[in-house]
Every structure is written in C-alpha cells, then in structure tokens.
Amino acid sequence: MAEFRWIQMLSFLILMLQFNTAATEQTYTLLVRFGDEVTLPCGQSDCGRTEWLFKDLTSTETVQLIHRGTIVKKDKSKSDRLTVTADCSLLIKTITVGDAGSYTGTNCSSQHNQQQYADFHVHLSVINMTEHENNGEVTLFCSVLDVDKCAHTVQWIYEGEDKPSDMKISARSCTATVTFTISDLNQRSKFYELLKCNVMNQITKTVQLFPFSRQSSGGTTAAATQQIYTLLVRFGDEVTLPCGQSDCGRTEWLFRGVTSADKVQLNNRGTIVEKDKSKSDRLTVTADCSLLIKTITVGDAGCYTATNCSSQHNQQQQYADFHVHLSVISMTEHENNGEVTLFCSVLGFRKCAYTVQWIYEGEDKPSDMKISARYCTASVTFTISDLNQKSKFYELLKCNVMNKDTKTVQLFPFSRQCSDGTTGETAPTNEDFPYLLRCIIASVGSAALLISAVTVNMWAKSKVNKTQMEKRSVHKDEDEGTVTYENSADPSASVRLH
Structure with a gap:
C-alpha cells in the first residue's frame, strides 16, 4: 500500500503542475x-x-x-x-x-x-508622417497616436554628414518636426533618405527608426518598394510573413536555410507540408495565406518565398512573388571561474546585415566589465560579485541591433533561452514572468514524470520478486548525499538517486 500512496502523491503533483499555472495579464x-x-x-x-x-x-x-x-x-x-x-x-x-x-x-x-x-x-x-510646404520651406511632421497618454518619445534624426545649417528640429509630447528649405532639398541627393523618425517606448525603452515616407490618400506610402523584406525576430518569439491572397490554392511558401542551397516546400495550396515535423508543427497558414511561425529557433533564419501574393501597395490587382529574409537574434549565458559572459548574436541570410553591441544603461557601470563586438555577435563579461552587488543588473543590459541598410535600431533586454525554444526573462515583469514560468514548469514537470516512472518500475519489480525475498542492501554516502538501491540477484535493476 505504501507504493500506491507514492504513486498517488506523484500523480497529484503532476496535476498541480498542469493546472495551477499562474494566469498572465x-x-x-x-x-x-x-x-x-x-x-x-x-x-x-x-x-x-x-x-x-x-x-x-x-x-x-x-x-x-x-x-x-x-x-x-x-x-x-x-x-x-x-x-x-x-x-x-x-x-x-x-x-x-x-x-x-x-x-x-x-x-x-x-x-x-x-x-x-x-x-x-x-x-x-x-505613427503618422506628413509633409507641408510654405514660403520656400518644407516641414515634416512625425506623430505617434497613443492610447490614454503619450507613451513614446519622438524626434527627427538627420544621418548625413553635411547637415544644413538652417535646419530646425523640435519635439513636443508625441510629435516631432523638422524644417528645411527647398534649396537644401535640391542641393542634396537622397535628402529624404537621411531623415529618420526616432521613436522610443518610454516603458520598455524599445527604439525604432522610421525613414520618412509620403502618404497617399489611400493610406499606403507613395513610394513603391521591391517585394523583398528583411525581418528580425527574437529566439522563442513568433512572426507572421504576410501574403495578402484570398485564394490560398494559388499560393505556396518555400524556404531556404542559411547553410543550404536547396529550397524546401513548407506548404502546398494552403496545406502545411509535414516533411519536417520539428518545423511544420510550428507553422500556420492564415486566412490571407500569410505564414505564421511560432516559437522561432535559429534554424528558422533564412529566405522565405511566397508565390502569387498581393503587392503591398496595390492590393487589388498586382500579384507577385514575395521574399522575406528572416534573421534571428539569439542570446546565451556562460559562467566560468567567477565570471559571467552574455552573448548576443544575429543569424541572417547570406551576410551580416546588422551591427550588434551590448549597452549598459546603469549609471554605475562596473569598472571590470568588458564589452566587445565582432561581425554579428557581441559579448559582455562581468563578475558574479558585480551581479550580486547590483539589483536588476540584467535589466540594465540591452542588446542594440541596427540594420545597416535601413538604419532601424532595436533594443532587446537580455533573456535566457529555454530548451523548448522559448525565452525566460532574467528579471521578469508582469509580461515577462510567463516565459520564465514556462521554463520552470517544463523542467519540474519532466522531473516529476521521471520520478513517477522510476517509482512505478520499482513497485512492479518488488511485486514480481516478492516471493523470492531477495536480499537488498542500501548504501548511503553521507558526503555526497547519494543513496544506492541494489538488487543482489539482478545487478541491472539498480536505481541511483541524487
């Protein structure tokens, strides 16, 4: 009966792990x-x-x-x-x-x-951008419409080396303006391309850079773009690759990985091709034939091609192949000899299209902290004592990733990665806590199942061998805290618990 009570207790533990997960807001x-x-x-x-x-x-x-x-x-x-x-x-x-x-x-x-x-x-x-011309001057407005209150800081940035001396830049609340003369515009090629609207979320500190684009009356931007897009997504997150078709029977998605020259068919006429279950189980084709990829891994980095998708700027008539270069940002942590090193890497298609660097946002940066960057990887090294002496240490570390072509900047707080592809935030907030909880539940749940299997196995063997009354010996190592159960008649039935 004692064995049955063990099984009941472990079964109850597993049920608790499954159903008592904290709800997330x-x-x-x-x-x-x-x-x-x-x-x-x-x-x-x-x-x-x-x-x-x-x-x-x-x-x-x-x-x-x-x-x-x-x-x-x-x-x-x-x-x-x-x-x-x-x-x-x-x-x-x-x-x-x-x-x-x-x-x-x-x-x-x-x-x-x-x-x-x-x-x-x-x-x-x-985010809304408009352009106004008056008396030989041009003014660009960049505004963010937020819920309840202004939750972003907005400013214009001119990235050229020869900034016009009469250019005026100002910002107030959730709106920024930049004013220059028409002669400035005529004297410099690619003038508009050098103007970026910098928008930072005041809560998460996420930064995004938006190049100026004129808006047409239909709500789309006036300049037509080639149907090749670059996306950056973090390990463990999800992403939707847009298509915009109403008839998925005309559309298929193809994928070519970073290290492969061959294209793999992901879906055929709206149906997922289940050739590689580790990937196909994470794919969903939406109602407009877009491709949703869940629980992103580094193996998802590469080039995606969708056939017969709507043009982004002519939804009604223009259909073409749609290409997405998907890059994945991955973060890892290593500890050695009292030092901790964090790595932030971007795995992209064909070449490194990003600059990557760690930023420490605290005022009291440790004197022995070492930050370095090379190619598409950045590392930061500090001591465990630094970590113990400062609260919210990890929250002050951000991985700054900038697209070399578009100059779009994104800041990613450090997060540990679970084995199932999700991320576990080091210092969780209300939104971040479920990531870490998922890692803990997965690990503890696996341990509980393993203990159940061992207990059932021991109970079954004890029933089979009960009439034989075999002599069992128990050895306990006080130093290592290890208990070894041995069956003298069957050495293979030993169970070692730590």
Whole structure:
C-alpha cells in the first residue's frame, strides 16, 4: 500500500503542475506605421467563441468588430480592411490614424499556455508622417497616436554628414518636426533618405527608426518598394510573413536555410507540408495565406518565398512573388571561474546585415566589465560579485541591433533561452514572468514524470520478486548525499538517486 500512496502523491503533483499555472495579464502595446498592416494574435481554434472589440482614442464607447468569427460590417471603411485568420487573430490592413486605440479579443489562448483562455488586450499606437510646404520651406511632421497618454518619445534624426545649417528640429509630447528649405532639398541627393523618425517606448525603452515616407490618400506610402523584406525576430518569439491572397490554392511558401542551397516546400495550396515535423508543427497558414511561425529557433533564419501574393501597395490587382529574409537574434549565458559572459548574436541570410553591441544603461557601470563586438555577435563579461552587488543588473543590459541598410535600431533586454525554444526573462515583469514560468514548469514537470516512472518500475519489480525475498542492501554516502538501491540477484535493476 505504501507504493500506491507514492504513486498517488506523484500523480497529484503532476496535476498541480498542469493546472495551477499562474494566469498572465494579456495586455500588449504595439506600434505600427500608417499604411502598413498588423496582426493582433488570439490563438483560438474555435472562432465561434471569440469576438473582437475596439475603442478608439476619442470615444468612450466600445465597437464590436468581430462576432463569432464573422466581421461586423457596420463601418465599411474599417470592416473592409479586417480579416479573421485561422486562429481567430485579427489582421488589420492599410492602417490609418483612426485605427489607434484599444482592442480586446475574448476567449483567446494565453500566449504561454495554449490550454488557458482569457481576454487579450492590445493598445495599438499609430505613427503618422506628413509633409507641408510654405514660403520656400518644407516641414515634416512625425506623430505617434497613443492610447490614454503619450507613451513614446519622438524626434527627427538627420544621418548625413553635411547637415544644413538652417535646419530646425523640435519635439513636443508625441510629435516631432523638422524644417528645411527647398534649396537644401535640391542641393542634396537622397535628402529624404537621411531623415529618420526616432521613436522610443518610454516603458520598455524599445527604439525604432522610421525613414520618412509620403502618404497617399489611400493610406499606403507613395513610394513603391521591391517585394523583398528583411525581418528580425527574437529566439522563442513568433512572426507572421504576410501574403495578402484570398485564394490560398494559388499560393505556396518555400524556404531556404542559411547553410543550404536547396529550397524546401513548407506548404502546398494552403496545406502545411509535414516533411519536417520539428518545423511544420510550428507553422500556420492564415486566412490571407500569410505564414505564421511560432516559437522561432535559429534554424528558422533564412529566405522565405511566397508565390502569387498581393503587392503591398496595390492590393487589388498586382500579384507577385514575395521574399522575406528572416534573421534571428539569439542570446546565451556562460559562467566560468567567477565570471559571467552574455552573448548576443544575429543569424541572417547570406551576410551580416546588422551591427550588434551590448549597452549598459546603469549609471554605475562596473569598472571590470568588458564589452566587445565582432561581425554579428557581441559579448559582455562581468563578475558574479558585480551581479550580486547590483539589483536588476540584467535589466540594465540591452542588446542594440541596427540594420545597416535601413538604419532601424532595436533594443532587446537580455533573456535566457529555454530548451523548448522559448525565452525566460532574467528579471521578469508582469509580461515577462510567463516565459520564465514556462521554463520552470517544463523542467519540474519532466522531473516529476521521471520520478513517477522510476517509482512505478520499482513497485512492479518488488511485486514480481516478492516471493523470492531477495536480499537488498542500501548504501548511503553521507558526503555526497547519494543513496544506492541494489538488487543482489539482478545487478541491472539498480536505481541511483541524487
């Protein structure tokens, strides 16, 4: 009976691990540019249980956008730009300033526990750029429309070496302006390309650089771009590669890895090709034939090609192949002889298209801290005593990654990586805690299952050999804290517990 009580206790432990996971507050802040598109994730398989609600910046009323998976066509100017994906996520195309606001998806999966369902809240901010000409001067405006209050700092940056002496740059609240003369514009080639709008989230300190782009009346940017895009995503996160097709039977996704010359077919006519289960199980084709990749790994870095996708700037008539160069940022931690070294690496397609460096944002930087960068990898080394003496030490370390072509800058706080591809934040906040919890639950759950298997095995063998009354010996090593159970009749049945 004692053996049965052990099994009952271990079974109860496993159930506790499965069902007593802390619920996460599903509130996120996203920043998207006017004219672009964005996907608000849900992760439900039954869209009949899900609805999407919206409250804009100027209204106290909540508007129903999606009801039981069906678009509510009350406001055609918005409903015509909405799509519900296969996992009940909300895709919003051709973003306008009127799309800024608070979105709520009901009965969506928890991002870190697919069995747990809750309301999912997104605060969507929109960056808007405009151009005005008056009396020989040109003024560019860069504004961010935030929910409730201004949560971003905005400023213009001129990246040229010959900055015009009469250029005037100013910033106030969530708006920045830059003024220059038309003669300045005519005298310098690629003048607009040297102007970037720098936007920093005041809470997360994430920095994004947006090159200036004129906006057409249709909500898209005026300059047509080649259908080749570069995306950077962190290990363990997810990413959606857009397509914009209504007929997935015409579309397929192909992939070529960083180290391979061969293309692999990921989906055929809207159906996932299950050739490599380790990857295919993480893929989803959305309602508009976009490719959603979950739990990103370094093996996902490479070139993705989608056939017969909509042109980003002509959704109605122009279809072409869509290419995405996906780069993956990975962070690791190593400890040796009282020192800790953090590595931040970007694995890209063909060549290193990024500069990578560690930044310590604290005022009291340790004198023995060593920071170095080479190619697409940066490292920072410090002592364990430095770590113990300073609270929130890891939070002050950011990996600064800049795209060499677009000059877009992104700051990533350090996060440990779990074996299942997710990240565990070192100093978790409300949003970061589920990552670390997932790592702990996965590890403890595996240990509990292993102990269960060992206990059942021991119990079964004791029943089989009960009539034989074999002599058993128990040795205990007091120094190592090790107990060894040995069966003198069957040496292979020994179990060693630490």
